[in-house]
Amino acid sequence: MSGNSILITAPSLNTKQNVSGISSITNFIIGNNSDTAYTHFELGRKDDEKRNLVWMLRMLKTTIRWMFVVASKKIALIHFNFALSKASILRDAPLVLFAKLIGKKIIIHIHGGDYLANKKAPGWMKFILKRVFSASSPVIVLSTAEQQIISEQYKTNNVHVLPNCVDLNEAKAFHRIYNTDAMLNLLFIGRISTSKGIEYIYQALKELQSQQVAFKFYMAGAGPDENEYVEKFSQLLGSAFEFKGVVSGLTKTNLFKNCDVFLLPSLFEGLPMSLLEAMSFGLVPVVTPVGSMKHVIKTGYNGILLNENPAIEIAAAIERFAAARELIKTLSNNAADYIFKNYDPAKYIISLQKVYDAT
Numbered sequence: 136m137s138g139n140s141i142l143i144t145a146p147s148l149n150t151k152q153n154v155s156g157i158s159s160i161t162n163f164i165i166g167n168n169s170d171t172a173y174t175h176f177e178l179g180r181k182d183d184e185k186r187n188l189v190w191m192l193r194m195l196k197t198t199i200r201w202m203f204v205v206a207s208k209k210i211a212l213i214h215f216n217f218a219l220s221k222a223s224i225l226r227d228a229p230l231v232l233f234a235k236l237i238g239k240k241i242i243i244h245i246h247g248g249d250y251l252a253n254k255k256a257p258g259w260m261k262f263i264l265k266r267v268f269s270a271s272s273p274v275i276v277l278s279t280a281e282q283q284i285i286s287e288q289y290k291t292n293n294v295h296v297l298p299n300c301v302d303l304n305e306a307k308a309f310h311r312i313y314n315t316d317a318m319l320n321l322l323f324i325g326r327i328s329t330s331k332g333i334e335y336i337y338q339a340l341k342e343l344q345s346q347q348v349a350f351k352f353y354m355a356g357a358g359p360d361e362n363e364y365v366e367k368f369s370q371l372l373g374s375a376f377e378f379k380g381v382v383s384g385l386t387k388t389n390l391f392k393n394c395d396v397f398l399l400p401s402l403f404e405g406l407p408m409s410l411l412e413a414m415s416f417g418l419v420p421v422v423t424p425v426g427s428m429k430h431v432i433k434t435g436y437n438g439i440l441l442n443e444n445p446a447i448e449i450a451a452a453i454e455r456f457a458a459a460r461e462l463i464k465t466l467s468n469n470a471a472d473y474i475f476k477n478y479d480p481a482k483y484i485i486s487l488q489k490v491y492d493a494t
Contacts, residue, residue, distance in 0.1 A: 334447060344371065404425050
């Protein structure tokens, strides 16, 4: 480990092992900030890992290893990716506090979580988080709304807004052809769990089938509810459903190129990398207004924000798209243009480096 290295935390960076937005943004940062030497510290559960005795022992081993690395290695700075969910707070807060205790410079990079906006943190959790966000350590958030939440709830002023970003070379080289006669291709890509709204998608597609709307649904990713929903969608849709598993590289790019609509009716989010990637390729996003997604999507301009009844509204949106294909073209072009204008990788790295330099 070099004396000028930055220790950055994330789950496995192997896309075959993990479907993780934090892993995606970490891969992006390491790949685009070649002037900085990073050391990855693996922290987080793999998709197929159960919370059992083996997992608890691995967490204990990880904690001991963290204390050894942070205390004994020459580290210029720690870039700690942190989600405001109960499991993440319980696992990660002690690690952050240990690093602070021994005087390490640390940046807290927040990536959504149900306690960021949707849930009110209990007293004991607020007590812990106030110490996590205390002192002069910078905090990175994904939107001005998140900046206000963190500043007001935890009384910290050193909060920087830095929305997630994605590589755009492939997307900029892609020219989408709109075939008004072809059926719609719908895509979900990410962690397959009920927290991502996968049941809303199931109910919406069930309704579309009853209305005899033609479509094909592609599901990619992995997660705790994978087996259940692969079976449910297979039984419901037959050949109109295709499960792709965990995808990366050319397989992932081709999925974006071949699909028309991106579905993510999630219960809570930060700013998903998959959303930004999908929009850059011209997929029309149909998503819930959670986390920072509501600051990216404007209904009727570059996508659809769902409201009270996600399943019903997804079905209605797809039915409308199938009947008015020019609408798809307009929203698609606006979605891609929005990403190209607002999510430049070079600007992202410059902004991140400024936070590093000021720490």
